[in-house]
Amino acid sequence: MAVSPSPFPQTLPAPPEIGADPSVRRRQRIGAIGQAGLFLSLVIALVALIVLLLDVVNKIGGMAVYGYRVDPLTIVPSIPLEELSQEELLQIARDFIPAERLDELPDELGMTLEELTTDDLIGVIYNEVPNPETITARPLDTLADQELVEVLDNNITDARFNQLNAEKPFESRSREELIELIEEEVLLESVVKTWPLLASLFNRQAIEEEIQANYPGSEYGFHWWLTPEFIISDLTTRPETTGVRTAIIGSVLVIFFTILFAVPVGIAAGIYLEEFAGKSRINTLIQTNIYNLSGVPSIIYGMLGLAIFVRALSEFTSGAAFGIPDPPPNGRTVISAALTMGLLILPLIIINTQEAIRAVPQSLRDGSLALGATKWQTVRHHVLPVAMPSILTGIILGISRAVGETAPLIVVGAAAFVTTDPSGLFSTFTVLPTQIYTWAKLPFDTFRNISAAAIVVLLVVVILFNLTAIIMRNRLRKSL
Amino acid sequence: MAVITQSSGAQASARERISLKKRPRPGETIIQSLLFVSGFISILTTIGIVLVLVSEALIFFASPEVSLIEFFTDTVWAPEAGRVGILPLVTSTLITSVIAMIIALPIGLSAAIFLSEYASPRARGYLKPILELLAGIPTIVYGFFAVTFMTPLLKNIFGADVVEFYNMASAGLVMSVMIVPIVASMSEDALSAVPRALREGSYGLGATRLETSLKIVVPAAASGIAAALIVGISRAFGETMIVALAAGAGPNFTFNPFQAAETMTGHIARISSGDLSFDSLDYISIFSIGLLLFIMTLTLNMISRWFVRRYREVY
């Protein structure tokens, strides 16, 4: 633009340069810092997620030192000292009595070891050597098959012995199998010390040096806690051999019956509230009530289940009323858990179904009603098919919640140590989250390892469910 | 316009007229009743909860060992020993929840502001699902995280003799990780409901993005954010697994967050998971705790819904 000569050129201020105002620049700087701060918050939230997952994964495997809970030498037959010759006894005394004691002994006894009678020599050995019977113990691998079976018989209960024999007769087992069996059943081969997965992968050298320094002679190696056997094994009291099959079957059964109860009822209630309910007082009450129920802590549902399903209705929930043979003493059964869990996820499913139905365009209903379809025909043929994917998303989220929910089931259900797979509505049971809780409570590393392994199993299921639901919902949003 | 109404037109004779009269539709009636019953189950659930909690709590308060005044003032909870002061359980619930909210609110709100005001739609498309995934992780996993990661970490930082094996700080901190996604997601909903015109008005005055976000958008979404805060607190009150694993295994009246103290939910979980006898005072007592917890969370949820309705009405 051409500048026309001004009559008062001196009084015109210079036009401000954009961005030159120091206050603006300062504000922009604050803005940038603020933005970084906001972003940082998001990063913190995401880092928390990563750390949490790493913490779990870090415990599902790693370097481990093995040992026996029971000293092998204490269970094998040994040769009685009385049967040994004086020479052999003297050899034992020289080998097993510490050198300084050997020097002191002649003064204490008033004579040299060689001068003692065999009986006195045996007495000295018993006094001076800890666990003297193990000295002459015969190592497992020197024993005959029959002797191995005897070792087993002497150290486990008759019931267990018979059970093992029934699984596979001892006569038909090989030597190696028998030794393995003894290690498993009697010696309780166990992990005495573990290291985290990441350290084991990236710092194996240092760990091995540490093991050799602190656990000389011990067997060690890389130990996975999350193994196929872990998933299919029975529950036992030992972290090395226990498994989550019973808990997985329990979870699947409870969830199955939860779905059977909550999904139809939830969808039906959602349909009722969106399509059929007028504005009567009872319907407003139902609606408000559902919102409130969705905020009730899950443990309260557990208490409801405990008082109503487990206690008040125990006749039914234990199956006694239906003539189930040998019913459990109270209603801590699959059906009580499923009903409790069903009530818990019901509000979730109802609210979601309502939202899905609300999103169906009114024109579709009009089109159907105008043809003389009844309300239900309209809902059944036009509204539900359109709303279904979105309803399903809500159901998946509800199921995922039920899979991971722990507190109500602790209150309602699996209190005891359950080793038999639940088989139906009236079985006592345990579920995966309860099992995780029980193990995580114990302050031993190895129990935390199996707890982590079980968490991975649980998380895989839950994350798969959630991912499916989130992806489905995002697809739906795009298509609408 | 003289028109004669005739009953038999050309068209009518061709076709049989269908009666307009109502006919019974038993199927329709049955289905409608079933749908109503399904809706009514939720009412029965609430009635069930209230009935169970109140009736068992009444039995508890009627027993000779218990007085209502003692219940709210005594600082020892040991029903079998005749001491039933709920204060230790309530204080530890409050302490863990306050720790959780002090951290979760600023982080959750900041993350929400970033998502709603700064992030590109593409970035939001990735970040929000991740936050939702975080919200979907079962709380037992957070509990595990608290005992195996947070407690050792606190012991390392503050000293093993200061931090007890069970402690409220660890439970509260991990609870905040659990609550961040809830606060973030609810706040984000409230922030993105603020009309664009408000932001544009602010930019038009020369405000920076941060100034617009903090001084215009956040105050405009205040009631939604308040709702998120309250839901967060309510969740913290009701959270069980984290505190059951990490906070403590016995009631303890203390305000030191590094000490062990059992919360209301943790106590209920521990008492009811044992092989408890159904006529012991221990069993009856957990229902009085449950009733108090129910009242606390219900009140918070109702306030929160009131806030949500308010911001939905404004825009």
Next chain:
Amino acid sequence: MTQIRSLSIQSVKAVAKDGIAGGETQAILETKIHAENLCMYYGSFRALVDVNFRAYANKITAIIGPSGCGKSTLLRTFNRMNDTVADTRIEGQVTLDGEDIYAPDVDPVAVRRRVGMVFQKPNPFPKSIYDNIAFGIKLYNPRMPKSELDARVEAALRGAAVWDDVKDKLKQPGTALSGGQQQRLCIARAIAVEPEVILMDEPCSSLDPISTLKIEELMVELKRDYTIIIVTHNMQQAARVSDYTAMMMMREDRAGEVIEFDETETIFTKPKDKRTEDYVTGRFG
């Protein structure tokens, strides 16, 4: 096509005269739908006041008037579609063949069976073209043999002049058709259940001119078998296709009323009400 395009007020006059010129022809005029002193309320808001309206059998009756005056609301009282909106009620009477359709013992579903409706925006069901038509038929004859059902679907699609467009893609979704085809599909869907009356709520408002002409042509054909009531804001359309016209206006209190009802020719050439004259000549609205 050319014939349609030439349909103007003059030709409408001719049609109208055919129908009601002589005394003998007058006698066969049969009142199909009759609203007497009809008032309609949404909650406490009165949407229609003292409406008197007639639709004669096998005639096309147009309802015209400025937007917001309650044309659609009136139309929807004829098949009780307003029932689907919460909190509505009526005073006065609406009869179908002399039967009060708001009588307590009347089933709204049965009313809609006899009084079909086509909506402003084409709303085919998100199903195949075939299922769109078959749905209504199966509602009343759930066990109809496949061959008969096929024939009925074809007849309906032919009746709505859309058969040639869709006969090769009956399994494709109805929503994939063009707007005009969708609307004819909706008309086919309506006539498939053989109603006596078809209500059309601005059926061409979202269509292009060519599709509009096709629908208008179709309406004239359909009137041989059906009674048609059409709401339109397009006065040319009302003049082109309808035999009778009701003129509606909104009162001060925002309630809609019918200010004039007469043969279309009369409404468009010598209206009695000054407001009608202003409206049809384009001086208003």
